[in-house]
Amino acid sequence: MEKPWLALYPQQVPHSIDYPRKPLQQFLKEAAEQFPHKTAIHFLGKELTYKEIYEQAIKLASYLQQLGLEKGDRVSIMLPNCPQAVISYYAVLFAGGIVVQTNPLYTERELQYQLNDSGAKIIIALDLLYPRIIKVKAHTNVEHMIITSIKDYLPFPKNVLYPFVQKKQTGMIVRVKHEGDCHLFTKALSLASGKVKEAHVDPVEDVALLQYTGGTTGFPKAAMLTHYNLTANTFMCTKWMYKCERGNESILGVLPFFHVYGMTAVMNLSIMEGYKMILLPKFDVETTLKTIEKQRPTLFPGAPTIYIALLNHPSLKKYDLSSIKICISGSAPLPVEVQEQFETVTGGKIIEGYGLTEASPVTHSNFIWDGKRIKGSIGVPWPDTEAMIVSLETGERANVNEIGEIVVRGPQVMKGYWNRPEETAATLRDGWLYTGDLGYMNDEGYFFVVDRKKDMIIASGYNVYPREVEEVLYEHPKVQEAVVIGVPDAYRGETVKAFIVLKEGEQCTEEELDQFMRSKLAAYKVPRIYEFRKELPKTAVGKILRRALVEEEKEKQK
Numbered sequence: 001m002e003k004p005w006l007a008l009y010p011q012q013v014p015h016s017i018d019y020p021r022k023p024l025q026q027f028l029k030e031a032a033e034q035f036p037h038k039t040a041i042h043f044l045g046k047e048l049t050y051k052e053i054y055e056q057a058i059k060l061a062s063y064l065q066q067l068g069l070e071k072g073d074r075v076s077i078m079l080p081n082c083p084q085a086v087i088s089y090y091a092v093l094f095a096g097g098i099v100v101q102t103n104p105l106y107t108e109r110e111l112q113y114q115l116n117d118s119g120a121k122i123i124i125a126l127d128l129l130y131p132r133i134i135k136v137k138a139h140t141n142v143e144h145m146i147i148t149s150i151k152d153y154l155p156f157p158k159n160v161l162y163p164f165v166q167k168k169q170t171g172m173i174v175r176v177k178h179e180g181d182c183h184l185f186t187k188a189l190s191l192a193s194g195k196v197k198e199a200h201v202d203p204v205e206d207v208a209l210l211q212y213t214g215g216t217t218g219f220p221k222a223a224m225l226t227h228y229n230l231t232a233n234t235f236m237c238t239k240w241m242y243k244c245e246r247g248n249e250s251i252l253g254v255l256p257f258f259h260v261y262g263m264t265a266v267m268n269l270s271i272m273e274g275y276k277m278i279l280l281p282k283f284d285v286e287t288t289l290k291t292i293e294k295q296r297p298t299l300f301p302g303a304p305t306i307y308i309a310l311l312n313h314p315s316l317k318k319y320d321l322s323s324i325k326i327c328i329s330g331s332a333p334l335p336v337e338v339q340e341q342f343e344t345v346t347g348g349k350i351i352e353g354y355g356l357t358e359a360s361p362v363t364h365s366n367f368i369w370d371g372k373r374i375k376g377s378i379g380v381p382w383p384d385t386e387a388m389i390v391s392l393e394t395g396e397r398a399n400v401n402e403i404g405e406i407v408v409r410g411p412q413v414m415k416g417y418w419n420r421p422e423e424t425a426a427t428l429r430d431g432w433l434y435t436g437d438l439g440y441m442n443d444e445g446y447f448f449v450v451d452r453k454k455d456m457i458i459a460s461g462y463n464v465y466p467r468e469v470e471e472v473l474y475e476h477p478k479v480q481e482a483v484v485i486g487v488p489d490a491y492r493g494e495t496v497k498a499f500i501v502l503k504e505g506e507q508c509t510e511e512e513l514d515q516f517m518r519s520k521l522a523a524y525k526v527p528r529i530y531e532f533r534k535e536l537p538k539t540a541v542g543k544i545l546r547r548a549l550v551e552e553e554k555e556k557q558k
Helices: 004-008 026-034 050-066 083-094 108-118 127-137 158-170 185-191 227-240 260-273 285-295 304-311 336-346 421-427 466-475 510-518 546-557
Strands: 039-043 046-049 074-078 098-101 122-126 144-148 182-184 207-213 221-226 250-253 276-279 326-329 349-355 362-365 386-390 404-409 432-441 447-452 457-459 462-464 479-489 493-502 529-532
Touching: 026 050, 026 260, 039 050, 039 083, 046 050, 050 083, 050 185, 074 083, 074 108, 083 098, 083 260, 108 127, 122 127, 127 144, 144 185, 182 185, 207 227, 207 260, 221 227, 227 260, 227 362, 250 260, 250 285, 260 276, 260 362, 285 304, 304 326, 304 336, 304 479, 326 336, 336 349, 336 466, 386 432, 421 432, 447 466, 457 479, 457 493, 462 466, 466 479, 466 493, 466 510, 479 546, 510 529
Parallel strands: 039 276, 074 098, 074 122, 098 207, 122 144, 144 182, 250 276, 326 349, 493 529
Antiparallel strands: 039 046, 207 221, 349 362, 386 404, 404 432, 432 447, 457 462, 479 493
């Protein structure tokens, strides 16, 4: 197929890459050999070298095998960003298992569903989550629990003080004993033989990760990502960021590793390139600003809501953020206003990328240094990635600038959905991944997302794309966050409703916003209803949960 975007590539970016066909965990072994004494992780004052991370991953892998883990068995990892999350991830792979990333925010119902759907035999989790796990364990296939605490990897005296801080913040101290089917992480490392029975892995065929996606409609399903899928996407990332120096960059790890974007763009990238990971267990604006100033990260993958929160912090100007060279924004559309402000504050580059769980996750992004960057565009496909727009009417390839469904194909695209043959067949067709996102490609090969197929609003017969309306709302000087949905309307079929979070200290009326919007949009696109809120529902990576607001509105209609 034609790939007009290749003509736009800077000469440093290859059109195609020779990807190594080896298991993902092999990269940690190689990093430990090449950078044994280099800091791999900085965590709240504690630092661990690549040699230490590798040795502990091997010990944990041997312990997992002692517990009976065999090739292909699933292990749930339910941890925030901390050294244990990295060690556990690679340990499972060294032991021949499949990682099941599990969100620590899951309720008992969500946790039980995922453990049963994946068939996980072992769960590695934080002590605070132990009571939740115990309540559902009998209804799952879980045979063993390995429990750790944040304090296990804190420096002195933070490790001693942590239980008191934990009690103050959560109102509870969880005490867990190393007995029966419950194992303490640190005890497991000390008891492990350190000898791992090597599991033969076919990188192209064997699954490394079950990454759950969706859940806003129906039950979440797990994308089966192979070692090769994850390796390919991380290699694409290294080639795209060609000015970054192997072994000499540091990445701020705010994006959670249980989300595929944080896992690839922070953890796997760091391990492959010998970067230093500066980990934060949760996103807090003040802590993040202090960490940037003190630790001087050069790379900062994030999501729009993270950058918006930093930009709107009242003390932003007190902090030096000039170390940041690159921010790749994903998981949600990046408003142009946010992009411009953040570049002004940091002096670095912030570019919008695009991807989805099923593609490990990145398929497109804008150029960082060389090459034209078009505002509002998700950029162009990465090396070895094919993309096209499929007409919603004909099912054939759409014309230039015609809106249709974005479909992609490449080595990063998943093997399929775990135990979901029908959904796999519907989403993967002739190797093409049908994304469910609506967009178009211009004559140069730049792609633009207009919205999710499911989110398009049809008002009086006109198609309204929420993203376009949200972009204009973000231009209003008083608006901090905005999301738009369609709500039932007796006359128009659907009408546009906007949920608004104002900047701190600001006041604004519906009339003021209506006047502003009408000056910039056709009348049928202008929201007819505004609802002002203090905050909006979000995922763990800060992506606004549009579907949660849709469900709220449906409940109101009953």
